[in-house]
Amino acid sequence: MLYYLGGFLKEYFGPARLLQSYTVLIVMALYTGFAIVRWFMPRFYNFMPHDRGREFTVSAEAAKGKPTGSGVFFISVFALLSFIFVPLDWFKSSVLLLTWLMMVTGYLDDKSVTSWGEYRKALLDLVISVVASVLMAIYIQKSSPDGSICFWLPFLTHPIKVWPWLFVVISVIMIWTSVNTTNCTDGVDGLSSTLVLVALITLGVIFYFILGHKDIAQYLLVPHLSDGASWAVMTFALAGVLMGYLWHNAYPSKVLMGDAGSRALGFYIGLMVMVSGNPFLILATSFIILLNGGMGLVKVFLKRFFHISIFAKIRFPLHDHMRVNHGWSPTQVLIKFLIIQLLITVTLVGIFFKIR
Secondary structure, eight states, X not given: OHHHHHHHHTTTOGGGGGGGOHHHHHHHHHHHHHHHHHHHGGGGXXXXXXXXXXXXXXXXXXXXXXXXXXXXXXXXXXXXXXHHHSOOOHHHHHHHHHHHHHHHHHHHHHHOSSOOOHHHHHHXXXXXXXXXXXXXXXXXXXXXXXXXXXXXXXXXXXXXXXXXXXXXXXXXXXXXXXXXHHHHHTTSTTHHHHHHHHHHHHHHHIIIIIXXXXXXXXXXXXXXXXXXXXXXXHHHHHHHHXXXXXXXXXXXXXXXXXXXXXXXXXXXXXXXXXXXXXXXXXXXXXXXXXXXXXXXXXXXXXXXXXXXXXXXXXXXXXHHHHHHHHOOOHHHHHHHHHHHHHHHHXXXXXXXXXXX
């Protein structure tokens, strides 16, 4: 909204042109999101459901009774800020709506006295992921000069064309996996939100400085996204509200995001990775999240449906294994996982963009 308002007002007031600067919009969205959630979220604690002891929480008794489901607040703030600061088109508006709906499904489960159950939540994840993937395929085809969908992949100089149906399948798997692994990682104060923050900042930088910059994208032999800067504004808006939440969630936490926050955040990361055109970027943004939560999902899946046991001596999520088997404190889990993720992020971003 401000972008278009700036275009209208600059004829009458010169400095209004700054509202069409993506750098200015990014800064405004980031700081506004942080300030709103930092200062106003505690006022809504009494209206939130309270934790009843989560399955993968490191200190379930310490978490019990704390306000949870705070994702309903900061994801709603994110949607509002995106409407204000991001130049929206029909697909970006759809992304906001679907992210908000993913949050609602998690919030209703947080609020419910009886858990919705794994299969019900998995079905809802699947439906929203399919809708998002189909809309994304249509959007990319309409945005492409030749109507095709392409991936730019590590170690390959030229983009690879992908059939729309295959893109949708890969996208659904990517988004569903990101949703559930992010949800499983939400068990240590500040862990999930910190790792997601690294992912968001990484994606925001990539969209703004690389994919959204015509000359840099051409130099690095990656496709240029004409609306890359717009995606960066939206991504930094989410990073800002997440920083505000993390202010209250840092150990020892005063509030929990619940499924309302973790599911929406995982959905957005998975979707943005697919918008970037390189599915392997999920390794650069969320490797520890995938390892921490994903291996547990694989372990349970193989045991439940094929009676195959793997990693019998390893507890999942992995943060629980490090706490119980290696004696790591919650702070040690957070800091060490963060260090590993930062090392992986820097290495893989360098490899993906330079070795081509």
